[in-house]
Amino acid sequence: MTIKESHTQSGATVFVDRHGYQAPAVYAGFPEEFNATTKAVGLHDASYMGRLKTTGEDGLDLLNRMSTNKVDHLGAGEGAMTVLTTDRGRIVDVLGVVNQGDSVLLLTSPGQQQPVIDWLDKYTIMEDLVVEDVSSETAMLALVGPDAGKLLGLTPSAGPDSLSVQTLQLGEFSVVAVEQALGALPRYWLITSQKDAGGLWQHLAGMGAVPVGMQAMNAVRVECGVPEFGPELGEPYNPLEAGLIGSIDFAKGCYIGQEVIARLDSYKKVQKYLVSLDIKAEAQVSPGQELLLDGVKVGEITSLTQMHDGGAIKGLGYVKASAATLGAVLAIDGLKTASAEILGLPQAFGPAKD
Numbered sequence: 001m002t003i004k005e006s007h008t009q010s011g012a013t014v015f016v017d018r019h020g021y022q023a024p025a026v027y028a029g030f031p032e033e034f035n036a037t038t039k040a041v042g043l044h045d046a047s048y049m050g051r052l053k054t055t056g057e058d059g060l061d062l063l064n065r066m067s068t069n070k071v072d073h074l075g076a077g078e079g080a081m082t083v084l085t086t087d088r089g090r091i092v093d094v095l096g097v098v099n100q101g102d103s104v105l106l107l108t109s110p111g112q113q114q115p116v117i118d119w120l121d122k123y124t125i126m127e128d129l130v131v132e133d134v135s136s137e138t139a140m141l142a143l144v145g146p147d148a149g150k151l152l153g154l155t156p157s158a159g160p161d162s163l164s165v166q167t168l169q170l171g172e173f174s175v176v177a178v179e180q181a182l183g184a185l186p187r188y189w190l191i192t193s194q195k196d197a198g199g200l201w202q203h204l205a206g207m208g209a210v211p212v213g214m215q216a217m218n219a220v221r222v223e224c225g226v227p228e229f230g231p232e233l234g235e236p237y238n239p240l241e242a243g244l245i246g247s248i249d250f251a252k253g254c255y256i257g258q259e260v261i262a263r264l265d266s267y268k269k270v271q272k273y274l275v276s277l278d279i280k281a282e283a284q285v286s287p288g289q290e291l292l293l294d295g296v297k298v299g300e301i302t303s304l305t306q307m308h309d310g311g312a313i314k315g316l317g318y319v320k321a322s323a324a325t326l327g328a329v330l331a332i333d334g335l336k337t338a339s340a341e342i343l344g345l346p347q348a349f350g351p352a353k354d
Contacts, residue, residue, distance in 0.1 A: 001198040003045065003139060010201070010211040018048035018214070019111035027211040030219070034307075036210035037220050038185065041145040043201070043209035044217050046189065050108030051135045052116065058127035059104045063097055066123055068239055068261065069161065070252040076101035079163030079178065081247040081349045083239045084119055089260030090235045091242065092119050098165045098178055105165070106131075107178070107189070109229035123256070139197035143209060144187045144220070151207055152177065156186040160350035161246040171203045183224025183348065219305040222314050225276045225346025231287065231302040232274055232316055240264055241318065243274045246349030272299065273324040273345050277315040279304070281338035290333035291319060291340055298323040298330065301340070315340065 001009075004022065012024035023045060027033060036042045064072035069082035079098035083091060093116050096107035108116050113133045120131055149156045158164050158179040168177045173196050178189040192200050205211060212220075227233050227242050239248055240261060250262060264270050279285055279301075291299035299319030306313055317340070323330070324345060332338040 001202065003047070003194070003197040003201060006198040006201040007045065007211070010205060012211070012213065016214055021048035023048055024211070024213040026213040026215050030216050033210060033212040033216035034219055037145050037212050037216060038223070039146065041143055041147040041151050041209050042212035042216070042220075043204050044142040044144060044212045045139075045201070046142040047135075047139045047197070048110045049135075049140055050106075050110065050113035050116070050133070051138055051140060051191065052106040052108060052113060053132045053134045054104045054106060055102070055130050055132075056128035059129050060097075060099065062120070062124065062127050062129055063095075063104075064252070065254070066120070066256050067095065068244075068248040068255060068257075070249040071097045074099040077165055079165060079180075081161045081163070081180075083244055083247055084116065085239065085255075085257030085261065086235065087257055087260075089238045089257040089264065091233050091237055091239060092116070092235070093229065094233060094244065094247070096163050096178070096180055098163050100165060100176070105176075105178070107180075109233065112229060137194060138191055139194050139200075141190045141192075141197070141201060141204065142187060143190065143204065144182055144185055144212070144217075146186065148186045148188055151204075151209060152188060154179070154188070156181070160348070170200065173200045173203060175200065182220070183226050183346075185220070185224060218303075219307060219314070222303050222305045222316055223307070225274075225316065225344065226348050227274055227316065227346075228303065232318075237318075238264065238270075240270045241272050241274065243345060243347045244349055245352045246347055249353060251353075270321055272318045272320050275299070275317055275319050275324055276343040276346055277301065277317055277340045278343050279313040279315050279332070279338070279340045281313065281332065281335055283335055283338065285313060285315075285332060285335070285338060291317060292331040292333055293323050293328075295331075297333070301332070316346075
């Protein structure tokens with residue numbers, strides 16, 4: 001059974017395009033899927049994410065010299081979140097770096113495999129490094145929720161900026177399991193071959209994992225305050241603005257963009273911050289709408305989701321540093337009675353390192 005046939009058998013009828021990958025939008029229904037992911041365990045097809053395999057003795061060393069976090073110390077089975085930045089300190093991509101012993105696995109944002117390969121190739125001169133895109137020959141499922149570890153027989157152990165990897169046997173299927181939290185929720189990426197993906201999906205669903213589509217998973221992401229490439233991540237932003245300070249090691253030495261990022265931090269020059277929003281509006285609200293304070297633009301909504309109760313609207317956005325305070329209530333441009341309250345300034349990978 002193919003993975004798409006497994007999705008159909010699980011109740012998916014509508015699929016959405018995610019950078020060339022057809023991902024189910026919904027299965028049983030948004031409320032059930034959201035509740036399963038936040039209170040039990042959800043099963044999501046995350047094969048639209050990028051997966052790169054790097055081989056060669058200099059892989060971790062090169063990544064350490066090119067990105068924000070310290071990764072050259074990672075032993076087999078260990079991983080860390082890091083950010084590739086331009087010389088202006090802008091985000092190229094956020095990477096999960098996992099040492100598998102004989103190779104290093106890089107988890108990229110959807111559709112960012114080739115830009116990451118090109119960026120690494122640009123700075124690879126004499127290093128022993130080969131980068132291969134294995135996204136199309138593998139599948140990646142995600143188990144997310146408080147009971148995800150229990151279902152796999154594992155105890156969640158990775159911190160907000162760290163990852164771990166091991167090989168598991170799930171029924172007849174061998175998988176590479178990468179632990180990477182989604183905000184405060186445990187999450188395990190399960191990487192397997194394309195031919196085994198459908199069978200693995202059925203096996204996990206049979207163990208009690210609830211199939212979760214893009215609609216509910218996006219709502220969980222917004223609820224957890226986790227930025228996504230495109231709306232909140234990319235060259236328009238730097239890691240400090242995006243709340244990625246937990247993936248920055250200020251003591252590790254030089255990397256591309258280090259001087260700019262260090263200066264922004266030292267002199268408190270960050271101009272805007274990613275914020276979580278609670279939105280109240282009788283009319284439709286859309287990403288891109290401006291946020292106002294006393295009639296003056298101070299920010300912009302980047303992501304929105306109608307929550308499972310059908311009433312509350314949660315969102316993410318960027319707001320000027322001077323206005324990005326907990327509890328601040330901002331107006332929404334073009335809507336007379338709408339408002340957006342700042343619930344927090346999320347830090348996807350935790351606070352600054354000591």
